[in-house]
Amino acid sequence: MAAVLPPLLRNPTNIGGSRGEPALLSSVSSHGVFEEEEGEELSFLAILLAVLRKYLVSCMSLKEGAVSSMEIGCPTDVRHVAHVTFDRFHGFLGLPIEFEPEVPQRAPSASVNVFGVSAESMQCSLDPRGNSVPTILLLMQRRLYQQGGLRVEGIFRITAENSQEEHVRDQLNNGIILDGIDVHCLAGLIKAWFRELPSGVLDHLEPEVLMHCQSEEECTRLMKLLPPTQAALLDWAINLMADVVQEKQRNKMNARNIAVVFAPNMTQMADPMTAIMHVVHVMNFLKMLIVRTVKEREEAASDYASVASLWPDDDDDKQPSVKLSLEDRRGVDSEETEKTVFLPHETSVEGPSEDSTVQSSQASWNKLVSQELHEVPLHSDSFPTKVQKVVLVQEKCRRRASKLSNLNVKRGRRRSKGQSLDQAVVMVEKLKGTSIMNNINSRAEREAERVEVWR
């Protein structure tokens, strides 16, 4: 007690200088020994003093804040008017009409100019793979596909007439999308958009690293090193190029050709000599990614074919020989799994629902595709959630896969859980590997067929 008290007592004396304290102190020092009563009294006083001190301090601070706190009165008659949210793609949502003129309709971050501005400052939309890319790119892509540009010989290689390109570019910068733009002009503008970015999409990768990238796996690994914006742009571009390559019989643009014409637009280097050297490496990098994407798509397509042939009858018990080894499970997201995993006939608890999720996401995209992008904005609240759901499903599957492998379950028939897992994985992989727009309709049909078989 004695050890605690003096500091407690001394401090107030220094500040407040209240009476009675010197006496107390003297009593402590003079008596030297504490009686029980006295000790109690002292502790009580100490608490009292501490309270007094706190009160004084709070009074002082109150005096300081008093000036400002006096000006605003307490709110009365509070009423909830509206709930406004801000969306990156659509700006303010739920804003009362009377406030609308004061706030720009579009997201303030969206740049007016289309060319030469960073993707971050542009209005973005999601492509079917969930990449957030500038809406203008999706729009040009859509027009290009609509006009059969993928089948035109030398698409993306051939230059459009310079004057038309200039004109269309000006209009785009003014926010106007003209009708009947030449496909080469659209293709040229897509390339120009990448070329005129403040920094190249692949400039984040070290030239030396890119140079030594020799395999598809390495390329995929490098792709993951990119910042999200650039990664999304690259993924979009790779799939666009894969779409072109899939029509190579008609357009004569194989993976190398399209990679060559795209490569110089993906990096920026000042020195012409090193730039050209670097472009060769970029070209190889792009080529490998395109080839991989096309391969994945073809595998997915052949998988569908095999799946379709596996379900000729509706017999519930006759299950196709499901070849599921432990290794398959571990590499559940690898391509091999896709090949060996058959979709079991037996309906599971989760299977159909997951299927319908994928379907609905496709349906929603179909809906989106059928709408003019600039007239009806993408429903970011509907589509992305679907995508997320699918991703979640995938996540769930992965977790389950690892669980299963831990259980050391050997090959053979698997009951609902494992099967639903495989379905989901295959579905997710398929969804991921789909070519952007041209395959969607046929896929949707196939999906519909599948569901029928299921029932």
Place this chain on the structure above:
Amino acid sequence: MASANQGDFDYLFKLLLIGDSGVGKSSLLLSFTSNTFDDLSPTIGVDFKVKMVTIGGKKLKLALWDTAGQERFRTLTNAYYRGAHGIIMVYDVTRRDTFTNLSDIWAKEIELYSTNQDCIKMVVGNKVDKLNARAVTKKEGIDFARECGCLFLECSAKTQSNVERCFEELVLKILETPSLLAEGSTGVKKNIFSQSQQRTDSPPPGSCC
């Protein structure tokens, strides 16, 4: 005698091929250098080929620079215009855009980047084998060539018709231009000092343009 020694030649001329992507610059060059035709990939940066020819008793070494037509490469390849003796502007007779772009883009590029004021320019319309797809008439080509003071020819890299003649006419014209001849002669090339001397000394007569 002509192919006896690569280093043994009287003149070295630098010829440059420019024009839109896909008009057939590389094909034209391949047709000229090895008499073959193939579906070629787009060119990256600049391709460089050498061909020895004998014209009018003179042994000539032709350094052929085949540039990429891709837009992005324009900024990278302009360095290659320097010191060219002859520039061939190629367009595709089946694609009108490639023809209009000659005046819109390529002629301007030459003005900007070519250091040689006397250099011989030539307009070549390629792909004349596609008879039904022609979009630019021969007369239009001739008119444009006259307008900008260029030689003109139509050819087909695929059938190899007129391909040799393109290069031949160009080289003959270079041989007729004294300032270019002086620059391309081996004696000058071997001596760097006298070469730079020659360049500063030779007055630009501006004969053909």
